[in-house]
Amino acid sequence: xxxxxxxxAILSLLSFSCSTKENVEVEDTQITSxxxxxxxxxxxxxxxxxxxxxxxxxxxxxQYHISxxxxxxxxxxxxxxxxxxxxxIIVHAHNRETTIEILKNQKPFIKTVLNRNIFSGRxxxxxxxxxxxxxxxxxxxxxxxDACVPDSDVCDAAEVAVDQKGQVRVIRYIEQEEETxx
Numbered sequence: 001x002x003x004x005x006x007x008x009a010i011l012s013l014l015s016f017s018c019s020t021k022e023n024v025e026v027e028d029t030q031i032t033s034x035x036x037x038x039x040x041x042x043x044x045x046x047x048x049x050x051x052x053x054x055x056x057x058x059x060x061x062x063q064y065h066i067s068x069x070x071x072x073x074x075x076x077x078x079x080x081x082x083x084x085x086x087x088x089i090i091v092h093a094h095n096r097e098t099t100i101e102i103l104k105n106q107k108p109f110i111k112t113v114l115n116r117n118i119f120s121g122r123x124x125x126x127x128x129x130x131x132x133x134x135x136x137x138x139x140x141x142x143x144x145x146d147a148c149v150p151d152s153d154v155c156d157a158a159e160v161a162v163d164q165k166g167q168v169r170v171i172r173y174i175e176q177e178e179e180t181x182x
Contacts, residue, residue, distance in 0.1 A: 041089040045150075048072035048094055056133045065103040066141065070130045072096050078127045078150060093150040098131040100162065102141065112166040114145050118158050122173070125149040126156055139164060142171065 051071040058064040076092035083089070095116060102110040116128045126147040134142040140161040148155040157174040 041086070042092060043089050044076055044092045045094055047074050052130060054132060058136055060136065062104050063106070064109070064136070064141075065106070066133050067101045067103075068098050068131055068133065068143075070096055070098040070128075078125075080125045080150065082151065091150065093127065096128045096130070098128070098145070100131070100141075100143070102162075110141070110162060110164065110166045112162055112168055114143065114160065114168065116147060118145050118160060118168070118170060119147045119156060122156060123149065123154070125154075129155070134159065144174070 049072075051069055053070075054068045056066040058066060072094045073096065074094050076094060078093040078095050080091055080093070081088055082091055097113050097115040100110070100112050100114065101108070114128065114131050116126060118128075119126045127150055129146040129148045131143045131145045134144050136142070140163050142159060142161050145158050145160055146155060147157070159171040159174060160168050161171055162168050
């Protein structure tokens, strides 16, 4: 029993020291099923306190102040599996969301949230990365919303419109080639 605990402690220390991220927490979990002991490795992203803010002033017949704040939910609920040199590891990343607040003539007008739900039905590992204001047209505010698979270069983008009631609808999904041409 002592040898098994010692081996488990050494394995935990090795998997923690081999991690490529700073402050990443890795834990081993033993699961017994059908008289076989299986070790699962879990990696948890550190808490993210960084927020990104983008402000845009739009002068039409009325003046609009568009404020977008993107932040991490620090929820560790974006779970996916990856493989490193020690085998499979279950990674717990964080979801993000962008809160959009629009003032019309310095008075609250629209408040809505953009998140990974915009990409439902697409790659299930996509996580919201951020958003930026694109244009105003037909009484709607248009934004480009980005989502990526954590720890990869696989990304997707969508153009969405927010109406004057704060309802979000997807206009189109933007292909990566199209994005790089602009």
